[in-house]
Amino acid sequence: MTNLIRSFIRWELFLVVAIILELAIFSIITPGFFNIQNLLFSINDFAYIGLAAIPMTFVIITGGIDVSVGSVMGLASITMGILYMNGVNIWVALLIALIVSILAGLLNGIIVAFTDVQPLVVTLGTMFLFAGLALVIAGGGSATGYEGISGFPDEFVEVANGMLLNIPNAVWIxxxxxxxxxxxxxxxKYGRSVYLVAQLKRLE
Structure with missing residues (x-):
């Protein structure tokens, strides 16, 4: 019985309770707040954060951290936008942007794996590197920062802004x-290896 109680007394449970209380309080304060459609569409505002945070879980479990994620996202985005502006098919530009992000992650991984430098320090340095590259590319493409690029095909825009079964695509993604x-x-097996790395680091 004690083990059963302990299995429920976890920080995740308190987080869920806090979210439920927050929804209840705001629903009382603001009539109409607890509207399913409003809540679903509000996910669009932070879906990209979730997409970055979910894979980051693997890194954090192993005791690492990657603070360059935002810069990698910016570099990949501006690369795709500049390529599209210069006549490259949007889907080919997207594929190249994904390759750029993979190479950026590979660079982080190689430096962390083959040096004694802490992941925080490594990714802090590459954060400025990737952000600088993005700014150089943006300047070379006559775009100001990450603004000024528009006119993407409707089928591409609908991937994020469209709906399926009356639910925003961002939620499904x-x-x-x-x-x-x-x-x-x-x-x-890969997931078990991630936890194994975490256990080995605790024993060091």
Whole structure:
């Protein structure tokens, strides 16, 4: 019985309770706040944060951290935008942007794996590197920072802004990524290896 109680007394449970209380309080204070459609569409405002945070879970579990994620996202985005502005097909530009982000992550991983430098220090340095590259690319493409690029094809825009079954696509994408990475972490050999790395670091 004690073990059963302990399994429920976890920080995740308190987080869920806090969210429920927050929703209840704001629903009382502001009539109409607790509207399913409003809540679903509000996810669009932070879906990109969730998409970055979910894979970051693997890094954090192993005792690392990556503060360059935002710069990598910016570099990939501006690369895709500049390529599209210069006549590259939007889907080809997206593929190249994904390759750029993979190479950025690979650089972080190689430096962390083959040096004694802490991940925080490494990614802090690459954060400025990637942000600088993004600004150089933006300047070279006659764009100001991350602004001034528009006119993307409707089918591309609808990936994020469209709806399926009256639910925003951003919600479906976030759920899909959550399921994929949750399965990878909890039900695969790779996921067990991630936890094993964490245990080994605690024993060091």
């Amino acid at each position: 976030l759920l899909a990524v959550l399921i994929i990475f949750g399965t990878l972490l909890h039900f695969t």
